Amino acid sequence: MNSNNKKAWLYLLPALLFLIAFLVYPLIDVFIYSMEEGFNFASQTYFGVGGYNFSYVLHDPYFLQAVRNTFILVFITVPVSTALALLISLGLSSIKALRDLYQTIYFLPYVTNTLAVGLVFMILFQKTEYTDGLVNMVINLFGGSSVDFIDGPYWAKMFVLCFYTVWVVMPFKILVLTSALASVNQDYYKAARVDGTPKLRVFTKITLPMISPMIFYLVITGFIGAFKAYSDAVALFGTDLNAAGMNTIVGYVYDMLYGDSGGYPSYASAAAIILFVIVLTITCINLLVSRKKVQYERR
């Protein structure tokens, strides 16, 4: 090792120490916890080592419900929010008047507190003895009958959760995509115009490939973010998510640690490891797909 190398390690040391203390060590610890069978939180003792915790979690109906909810949430909200954000960004970049105003409005959800937004959604969707909520009023107006979105059927609750998630994640995506669109060199569009390229073809053959790295970035971070969803569900359905049937994987982990049924760090760790494996798999698939589809412009 030459002296330059040593110096490099020295400079990296502070960051490495923090990473090891707060990331690597907990990761290993979680893994150890997940393998300790019959762990007693009070006496800090356990009976043996094995895969029982995983088996328990995978057979727990609450966990299976949480996995189902999380997957539905991920596979609906990520494509929908990305597509909508792209549509809105395209609209934003093609108008001149009031553009700044609209950009600000679209960005507002990003700086708003999750729980406050949850409250607003409750008012919009919840059915109480006094009122059916604003959304139900609109439904009634068109001749439909009221639906209880917060305590009602599963699909209604899932709809509200997805709607809410899309609304919350969109501002950031719009922000990224508008700047991506603005960074596409106008000469490409001019060249396409001189060649009489139809609008749709300009979009699919020029705009989309040009901003594909950004779209890909949003999809990956969107997937990871949605898999980690928890606070959104709490904001809408309260802390007892299992009772509402709207728990997520992270919510399950939390419940196992601190919830009413809390005090089971081994089960929580096993669930966390399972979530980690799922996210890793999906991200790898994303990377493989993107290698073929995404155009990185190298200058």
Added chain:
Amino acid sequence: MKIVLQNLTKKFPARGRKSQGEVTAVDDFTCEIPDGELMGLLGPSGCGKSTTLNMICGLEKPTGGNIFFGEEDVTALAPELRGVGMVFQNYALYPHLSVRDNIRFPLENLKGKNKLSKEEMERRVMEAAGLVQIEELMDRRPKELSGGQQQRVAIARALVKMPRVLLLDEPLSNLDARLRLQTREEIRRIQKKTGITTVFVTHDQDEAMSISDRIAVMNHGVLMQLGKPQEVYDNPANLFVAKFLGTPPINVFEGTVENGMLYIGDDAVLPAGGVPDQKVWTGIRPEGFILKEDGPFACQLNRVEVMGRDVSIVSTHSACAGQTVRSIINAENRVDTGSSEVRFALKPNKVFLFHRDTEERILFDIR
């Protein structure tokens, strides 16, 4: 295809709250480009030459005036209906498409009765590629090409539609000096071979002079002079054109005409017949000086730069508008570098007089 520009005018609205009034980018531009010729649109940056090109292309709508291709008025026509091919300054090659797909892109836009079969497209693509000699690069991406090769691809893409008019915006400005020389020959060759009427924009007078059939010199949106390169160089219409053309640039002096004699400082340097007494700007081309011991024009010698074939004499003169006077003489002349003064006689056809206020050319009789 002959191109006629008639009183072409482009005004841009003022930007921001503080600035007032509109900006006139192109002002009453009238000229005719004969069929099959290569015209260089020349001027300093911001003079409106690119705006003019964009109007010919159809990317900008003129505020006033008309554009004709042949007898057809295309002023209101969309760019894709004009039959123009355009090469952009940065080439605007689509980075995610191969060279072949880039060249084929315009053909795939054709619809209805103009739609081409796959074979016909391939034939046309290869023909265009052959013209600019890039057949062996067809499967590469633009980023894998050198600047000069990208330039060729851009030209091929512009030519593949068989346009009536080819437009090039600063085609050489992104290339290094050696490639620039080579590529301008190449553009000339392609233009000659296809016979397409071509307009190209440049701020480099060397470039414009060397390959154009005709150059149009612009300044502040106004056409200053139009003509064959040599004619414009030999007979500049005003001080701006005289200063803009030629390397090294023309030497400009404050001068006076008295009794048919041109005075620079106190020296009576040249008879200027037929010019009424007045103050003038005098422009002398670097090659307009003759080294002569008893010459009428005296300058303070600064230094001598040897360039092999020629010698460049750098001197100063109190009436000179620039910092130094630069004269180029044959290397066979011996310059006495020990002396502090150098004396010249002047070649009358390399000396131009301009009005002190309007800067328009004043013709004088050469005796």
